[in-house]
Every structure is written in C-alpha cells, then in structure tokens.
C-alpha cells in the first residue's frame with residue numbers, strides 16, 4: 499500500500515484523503531521509518547587487536563546491535579587468526595596476524611605489461627568496494643586474492659563516513675599477504691582521512707564508532723587505532739606517495755609547491771609517518787607543509803572547480819611535466835576529489851580515480867569504479883563487472 503501511494507502525486511493524495519487520515523498516515527510512516535532505522539543500527543565491529551600487558555595481544559570485538567550489543571575478547575598470538583564478521587551477504591573471513599610491519603617501500607618496480615587495479619576513497623563502504631573487487635576478478639567469492647601477479651593500489655581514505663572501515667582495513671591487511679605470496683602486491687596510500695582519524699580529528703566518523711568506543715571502554719575512538727594496536731602500527735608504516743611502475747600513486751596530488759621543496763619520496767613518506775606517531779608535536783616545516791592543503795594528502799589543484807573553491811591555482815601543464823620528470827613516472831593517479839566517472843586529465847598524464855561509492859537512488863544498485871590497467875591500456879572498471887576503455891582527454 500505504501501509502495502502504491504508513491505505513484506500518486508502529493509496533489510492527488512491531498513484531494514483523495516481527508517486531512518485527519520493524512521495526519522494518521524504520515525505519523526505511521528514516520529514511526530515505521532524510525533523503527534527500521536533503529537533496527538538497522540548494527541554495532542558489529544572489530545576485531546581490534548590490542549597489545550596486552552603481558553606483551554601478547556588481545557582481540558576485542560562487538561557483536562549485535564542497539565541495546566543488545568556486547569563485547570567479546572580473546573587472547574591471540576602472531577601466527578594465529580582472528581575472524582572478521584560478515585558484512586551483509588559477504589562471508590566472514592579469517593586473518594592471520596603478522597608481526598610488526600616494516601615501512602612500506604616508496605618505489606615498486608613492475609613490468610610495463612603488469613596488471614594493476616587502482617581503487618580510491620572507499621570510505622567505509624565495504625559492500626560496494628568488495629563487490630567491485632570481486633566482479634573485477636581482484637578477489638574471489640570468499641574474499642581471497644584472485645589477481646595473481648597483479649597489483650592493487652588503494653589511494654587512501656578507507657576511514658570515515660561509511661559504517662565498515664574496520665572490515666575494509668582487515669581485508670586489505672589480509673590481501674597484502676595473499677598477494678605477496680602470489681607474486682603480486684597490495685599497496686595502500688594514506689589519505690587525509692587516515693591522518694585525521696589517527697590524529698584524533700573525528701568530524702567525519704560514522705556515528706557507529708563512538709558507540710563502539712564506549713562499549714569497548716576507551717575514552718576516545720583513536721585509541722583503538724594507536725601504535726599499540728596491530729592495525730594502527732600497520733597503518734603507520736604506509737606511504738603517502740609511492741611509485742608503482744610508471745605510475746605515481748597518491749591520495750590528493752603532487753603540487754608544484756611540493757616539487758619546489760625538492761623532497762624525495764622517502765623523505766615525504768618518513769615525515770608523514772612521523773606526524774602520525776603519538777609523540778608527534780605540532781608539525782614544523784616542511785612537515786607542516788606536507789600535512790596541509792598543498793601537501794599530497796589534501797591537494798586539489800588538478801581540478802579547476804575544486805581548486806577555485808579551495809582558493810588555489812590549478813596546476814599548469816608545465817607543472818605536471820615537472821612532477822613526471824622529478825618522480826620518473828608517466829602518469830599520476832589520484833583520489834580525494836570526486837568525479838562522476840574515472841577521468842583522464844592533462845592529456846592522460848593525470849587520472850582522477852575517485853568515483854564515490856554509493857547506491858543509485860532509483861535502482862539501489864551499487865555504483866563505484868576502479869581503474870584497471872592491463873598491458874598498458876587503461877579501463878574504467880565498474881561494480882557490475884563491465885569495463886570501458888578510458889577516453890583520453
């Protein structure tokens with residue numbers, strides 16, 4: 499009956515129904531909406547693998563929803579597995595814990611014909627991102643690496659907005675080991691939302707997570723990602739900018755101002771990592787620059803409108819040439835600034851990868867794109883499994 503009512507225009511409804519009945523129906527609809535919202539409020543989250551007093555690890559997670567949510571925990575060791583609960587129709591998966599991660603490499607050499615899949619800004623949308631990876635053959639139905647010697651690059655902003663960033667980070671952590679065993683790789687670049695959450699800026703946090711923190715008995719959510727946690731340590735080894743074959747991979751973009759600082763990739767990455775440690779004091783130059791609007795995590799200068807809105811000048815073609823020369827790459831791949839479809843900029847020298855993961859308003863079908871690079875050809879790769887050769891512009 500509610501579905502049918504949609505086909506009437508409000509005007510028709512008005513003339514059909516006496517006002518008292520309209521009030522009753524609206525109240526009913528409001529109550530139903532409220533009930534469905536509170537029912538959907540799952541607090542399932544984790545595990546958070548936290549250093550224990552005896553030097554081992556404790557895995558803690560939240561099960562259930564609303565008032566009936568409860569905390570579980572167990573002692574775990576490196577080499578043992580923790581289970582990440584299912585999200586929607588996706589299966590739960592086990593993740594074998596590894597020892598402390600070492601700093602990620604700044605430069606990864608791959609052949610010019612290597613298969614690469616590039617994904618940006620997943621923002622807690624586990625179901626959409628996992629479906630994209632599945633339909634494009636990067637992972638299989640049980641969320642295991644299926645991309646062989648290929649490489650997956652993730653251009654930051656796994657955290658914030660959506661409700662399942664924990665599960666996404668565990669998936670990437672697990673795939674990293676599986677890919678390496680297969681002769682491929684998974685490479686995660688830090689985005690501004692990683693640095694925000696790790697440094698305690700929680701403005702974009704999904705409302706689920708402060709409640710999770712409360713249930714787990716920590717005062718502030720970032721404590722669950724500090725250096726004494728397994729994934730917190732792992733995240734702090736990641737690069738802000740890395741070279742993958744002929745491609746420079748990062749979240750925001752390299753500005754002309756950054757090139758002018760003359761910093762090598764290794765120093766950029768070391769300084770960003772240092773700014774994420776808990777001992778870090780207010781950053782001084784050039785770290786302050788690196789963490790700011792012209793730094794690799796926040797820059798929007800490749801996009802005319804976004805640049806104007808940010809009060810900065812758009813990068814000139816000559817700036818792009820300088821960046822390519824400085825870092826020895828053909829193409830710069832960036833997320834951070836949303837585009838309706840993966841877009842070639844500066845005659846293919848910059849590729850904008852971030853198509854924000856969302857559901858189509860009419861069909862509810864998931865929408866997101868990844869960039870597939872196969873034998874040097876670039877494709878838009880969609881959630882439905884289709885691909886399209888990327889138009890050059």
Ligand SMILES: [Mn+2]
Nearest residue numbers: 655689690834
């Ligand atoms: Mn961003």
